[in-house]
Amino acid sequence: MEQYEAYLNAQQDRLLSELFQLYAIPSISALSEHAQDVRRAALWVRDRLETAGLEHAQVLETGGHPVVYADWLHAPGRPTALFYGHMDTQPVDPIEQWNHPPFEPFVDGDRIYARGASDDKGSLMIAVAALEALLATRSSLPINVKVLFEGQEEIGSPQLGEFIANHVEMLACDVVINVDSGQFSETEPGVVVGLKGICALELEVRGPDHDVHSGSYGGAIQNPLHALARLVDSMHSPDGKVSVRGFYSDVAQLTEQDVTAIEAVPYDEQAYMEDLGVTELFGEPGYTTRQRAWARPTLEVNGMWGGFTGAGTKTVIPSAAWAKITCRLVPNQDPAQVLAAIKAHIVRHTPAGTQVTVRTTESGSPAYLVPVDDPYLQAAVEVLRDFYGQEPYLERSGGSVPVTTQFKKYLGVYAIGFGFGLPDERVHSPNEFFRKSSFRKGQSAICRLLDRLALPLGD
């Protein structure tokens, strides 16, 4: 047995208790009242990297939520891997659906419940633990390592692109190991090779300049809530296709090879529906559910509100109503073009008697696809194949990690997904959890990956 395994076994309780400390910090990046908590998480992670044996551990400013950097660069002639992950979390609402407070980690068997448990604090701390184990047992790492953990992933990493662009030398590397990723199941490995792009906007529908009595004025003026419903509804056909003109214009159609790769990944539709608690799946006709989720662009309303939403009745026509929208993009789509198409659609479909204003909330990032023959991807595949005893699935995700695009753009490298979240862990939802077993398993896998990257790559 490798020495790092004995070390990790012996230290596991401590490593878990440290994980719980990070879970307890409510580092919600979307809410300004939690900005100091994101910073607190950054300081905590910096200290933790230092005690793990990394060098130059530091919190760096971005203009928004900060990032943490550290490195260990004493393997001359060997590749340099940059670990990427994030310490910020999604908001917690609807808070009433949580069985336990989201920032008081609660253990139930193998599961640890907390906001951010799976996305992404669990995999982030796996990397820290693995680096510590190697340094503690060998006083060195097999390759050069840099670490960049950020605090604004859940709001689309608005300042990170500029940060990377301004720190190209500091961050220069041969590959990014992206721990904001997961495995296919507890026993089956997977590498995410494709992520969707994203862009986001918010729209406001205005009617009268103040809220008015719906008895006195109902039927006399346009109700902004009716207009918002009309506008939102106009964006999809009844069968689920996006009906915004130009939305699909540049979409890369799926090749036969794409379809084959996607279909190779096991998929149990019944289990999928049961997990969601739905009796029916729904979406763009002509594609399988997995094709829609992984390789077709989407337009989803994430929030919609206006008027009286408390208990009881208030007979009001509100002066305005709002919706938040995000689009997920596939290869060849340009976020700016998609945003422009939606804005043009809104202008064409603004209901009578209202003014609609649109605000871009995320200028967005395009989709991302790692070539199957990339040597670092192949090294990761090899490690996972040995570790799990099974060929990893080459998955795609409907999710977006905008920074992957920026690593390619500014550092010229791909980010290989090598995280240990699992698909049932209620990421972004109430009662998010992570597995203790994944935490331990991931530590060994990362150690093996670093050892593998010290050997010759490719054919």
Added chain:
Amino acid sequence: MEQYEAYLNAQQDRLLSELFQLYAIPSISALSEHAQDVRRAALWVRDRLETAGLEHAQVLETGGHPVVYADWLHAPGRPTALFYGHMDTQPVDPIEQWNHPPFEPFVDGDRIYARGASDDKGSLMIAVAALEALLATRSSLPINVKVLFEGQEEIGSPQLGEFIANHVEMLACDVVINVDSGQFSETEPGVVVGLKGICALELEVRGPDHDVHSGSYGGAIQNPLHALARLVDSMHSPDGKVSVRGFYSDVAQLTEQDVTAIEAVPYDEQAYMEDLGVTELFGEPGYTTRQRAWARPTLEVNGMWGGFTGAGTKTVIPSAAWAKITCRLVPNQDPAQVLAAIKAHIVRHTPAGTQVTVRTTESGSPAYLVPVDDPYLQAAVEVLRDFYGQEPYLERSGGSVPVTTQFKKYLGVYAIGFGFGLPDERVHSPNEFFRKSSFRKGQSAICRLLDRLALPLGD
């Protein structure tokens, strides 16, 4: 000058300071956390009626918010008038749009800003002041008077029908004087002879059994927000007609006489639009704006919500979305039939991949219309004509006072609108206000009305 005029002039400052005391009680009937404030208002009003010289002043239970009763019955052979009004108010949100705290009355010239200032605490206290002035200066009233002030008008008076049915003897009278009403303008009188009926429901659209990541599951399942938008939009045609099958079935069409009476009431469309801050009016084709507002039924969404509504971005498909709806009804429409038609519409239009549940939140009341030749209406018209020097307009209202229907049903009498609110007073909206001048003027008008009702009525 009548003695009561001198009395009212001398006492006006005190009467105003008492009005402010009532304004300061946050008697919001829709919010359970304010239930004790509604009761506090009731106790305050009971005490105030007692000091005004009324007898048997008491707070009575209804099973919900209480009512206040008082009487003075020492005019044998004279008619009995029952004063009706309400001491509860609408909620205050959006609170940030108020220029001053809604329950700290703020005076600016002739205007007093407060939630409930115009609807209906101002007119309620006008009646109290008038009764006090007559009793103080004559030791008697010209007719028999009963008072019923309630605390649940703004939530549709759910328990009041049963209360009236159970207190028919206590409330027996010849006419109801409804102070939950208003005048046409500062210089022109009006009597509201028609009110719309109302019914209300709330709908919930459910998708997955928990909130899910809109990247992972967007395009794979129906988004409850999209489904809610579709369902809400299906209830109106693009030109503003209600498109629920059966909604208009029983509607009493406007007669030529109705149209003439409505058109006789002055209407300045430009001023109307400016007051609302809209550049365009909108609604059911084929009717004037006033006809739509006064005499055509409407279906209005009062609130709609679901998903993430905070600042920033949360990439979520929520498990559910909600809407609150009220309908305003015109003569011959049955609230139960209208609710049934909407429920059937929802069943027919439930979008794929969702379950929709509907909850009736107000079983409702039908519309209400006082015959033009009613002798009590004619007496009120005569008093207003003399007082303002102009023929009162016979107005209708898009609003609903469900209790008027119940007075007719259980006591067999009409309720004559005789309040002093004015149409620009932002009822149900932020910065509601009432006029000091209306407060004073109304007191004289009520005294005159009581004197007039002591004389022979009709031809």
